[in-house]
Amino acid sequence: MAERAGPALVDVPPHECPGTGSEQAGKATACQGCPNQGLCASARTAGPDPAIEEIKEKMKTVKHKILVLSGKGGVGKSTFSAHLAHGLAEDETKQVAVLDVDICGPSIPKIMGLEGEQVHQSGSGWSPVYVEENLGVMSVGFLLGSPDDAVIWRGPKKNGMIKQxxxxxxxxxxxxxIVDTPPGTSDEHLSLVQYLSATCIDGAVIVTTPQEVALQDVRKEINFCHKVKLxxxxxxxNMSGFVCPKCKKESQIFPPTSGGAEAMCHALNVPLLGKVPLDPQIGKSCDMGHSFFSKIPNSPATLSYRDIIQRIQDYCRHNHPQEDRNP
Structure with missing residues (x-):
């Protein structure tokens, strides 16, 4: 059955934009002259996608849902998603899953050591591919004939894949x-928020590097989250300084010319979860599909990761404590 394409915004909406979820979508004063006016209006007349209720029912067995976002590519978002999952799964009483929705650049199979694996279907749906008994993964990378195959899809087909x-x-x-997303604030992100809107998402972890060229796009991502109420x-x-293992001197590989993530978080009133130093062993572990934690447990990067993971767990427990209660 062909997937019904949802409207995609084609330009930056005005500051007063009511959003596609509003009854005023395409009708408000701010909508006049906006290139998205027709699309937003049609989104209201099309009615809610029935898949939203189906997904709500499916997600009843998932306690905490965390999106990993960044407006910028190349900041280590997939690496962070993988290590967040590895860190959470060290508690064998917890069941952890990673969903890779970076349709055109799925790196999670490689990072998790699952390259070449395939998805199997059972009577209850697609079965994830497991790294450990308590750590499952799903990615479009498992559906490709080769890791070098290009996914050349338009927005509607990508959105259909996310829905599936x-x-x-x-x-x-x-x-x-843990949902690993592509860079940006476009179709995939809007689809995720729309389809998970009824499932109580815990929130988004936003990954950046210290330099201003990355922070510019990350500010857009934070504004996106505010706009869609995520x-x-x-x-x-990420990649916050490098300490030479021989001379112990710290170098700023990506100089924080505007104050880095700390200054940005202060200005936008969002929490800074932590800073992960640049460590070549992280990249090596990802290329080999190993957990960096188990290979170098006492490195500064590992300790930073663990502190960040603890903060995320504390946030989830504090904001959705009912999800952690035993039946």
Whole structure:
């Protein structure tokens, strides 16, 4: 069955934009002259997608849902998603899952050591591919014939794939679902928020690097979260300085010319979860599909990761304590 394409915004909306969820979408004064006016109006007349209720039912077995976002590519978002999952899964009493919705650049299979694996279908839906008994993964990378195959899809087909992942994957009982997203604030992000709108998302972790060229796009991502009412758990500054293992001198590979993530978080009133120093062993572990935590447990980067993961867990427990109660 062909997927019905949702409207996609084609330009930056005005500051007073009521949003596609509003009854005033396409009708408000701010909509006059906006290139998205027709699209927003048609979104209201089309009615809610029935998949939203189906996904709500499917997600009843998932306690906490965390989106990993960044407006900028190349900041280590997938690396952070993988290590967040590895860190949470170290508690064998917790069931953790990673959903990779970076349709055109799925890196999670490689980072998690699952390259070449395939998805299997059962009577209850698609079965995730497991790294450990308590750590499952789903990615479009498992559906490709080769890791070098290009996914050349338009927005509607990508959105349909995201819908299918959320509706048809049989996660079972899951404590944490980590959703790794592509860069930007476009179709995939709007689809995720729309389809998960009724499922109580815990929030978004936003990843950046210290330099202003990354922070510019990350500010847009934070504004996107505010616009679609997605809570911001906090910001992680990745590749935050490099300490030479021989001379112990610290160098700023990506100089924070405007104050880095810390200054940005202060200005935008969002939490800074922590800073992860640049460590070549992280990239090596990802290329080999290993957990960096198990290889170098006492490195500054590992300690920083663990502190950030603890803050995320504390946030989830504080904001959705009912999800952690035993039946």
């Amino acid at each position: 992942f959320l509706r048809d994957v049989d996660w079972g009982e899951v404590d944490y679902l 809570p911001v758990i906090g910001v992680v500054e």
